[in-house]
Amino acid sequence: MSSIVVHNKTFIPYLSEKEIIEKVNALAAQLSEDYQDKRPLFISILNGSFMFSSDLFKRLTIEAEICFIKLASYKGTKSSGQVITAIGLDTDIAGRNIVILEDIIDTGKTMNHFLPQIYNQQPRSLKIAVLLHKPEASVYPLHIDYTCFTIPNKFVLGYGLDFDGLGRNLPELYQLQEN
Ligand code: 5GP
Numbered sequence: 798m799s800s801i802v803v804h805n806k807t808f809i810p811y812l813s814e815k816e817i818i819e820k821v822n823a824l825a826a827q828l829s830e831d832y833q834d835k836r837p838l839f840i841s842i843l844n845g846s847f848m849f850s851s852d853l854f855k856r857l858t859i860e861a862e863i864c865f866i867k868l869a870s871y872k873g874t875k876s877s878g879q880v881i882t883a884i885g886l887d888t889d890i891a892g893r894n895i896v897i898l899e900d901i902i903d904t905g906k907t908m909n910h911f912l913p914q915i916y917n918q919q920p921r922s923l924k925i926a927v928l929l930h931k932p933e934a935s936v937y938p939l940h941i942d943y944t945c946f947t948i949p950n951k952f953v954l955g956y957g958l959d960f961d962g963l964g965r966n967l968p969e970l971y972q973l974q975e976n
Pocket residue numbers: 845870871876899900901902903904905906907908951952953954955958959960
């Protein structure tokens with residue numbers, strides 16, 4: 798892996814595809830154990846979570862369902878602070894065992910905005926699974942049930958995560974070079 802330039806910014810290699818898939822594999826095994834006979838409904842938050850959700854979901858060995866919603870709060874490399882629901886939930890979640898799939902928890906604002914909407918619909922249980930967590934950036938305290946990687950407070954790109962629309966197709970993760 799070597800450095801890449803996206804929109805004039807340099808990104809350095811951070812986590813390889815192999816490292817990511819190993820963690821996703823382990824998480825899928827854990828969820829398959831924890832949700833055996835519970836037919837969980839996974840709610841994947843677009844856009845950033847599509848690759849993580851796909852890689853995780855196809856590795857589950859239990860009965861499970863998945864649906865997608867679209868929330869957005871980022872512009873460029875900084876959170877805009879405002880959460881917009883671009884595509885809402887179209888599935889009945891009352892009485893269901895819900896697992897939310899998120900690419901990254903940064904300030905926690907997106908989750909903080911979304912969780913009450915879920916609780917209001919009275920799921921049987923609700924857990925959060927994330928690929929990446931930046932605890933240093935936390936503004937809205939949040940309990941995260943499953944985390945693949947805890948990372949420092951630096952902007953990352955790749956594996957579904959973009960920088961102004963680009964970079965989502967990269968199979969590995971890169972970190973913004975600071976200078
Ligand atoms: P939060 O609401 O927790 O501050 O931010 C969550 C959302 O912001 C994530 O779902 C993701 O889309 C975006 N985000 C946060 N940190 C990063 C980052 O380092 N890189 C990219 N590409 N997106 C990020």
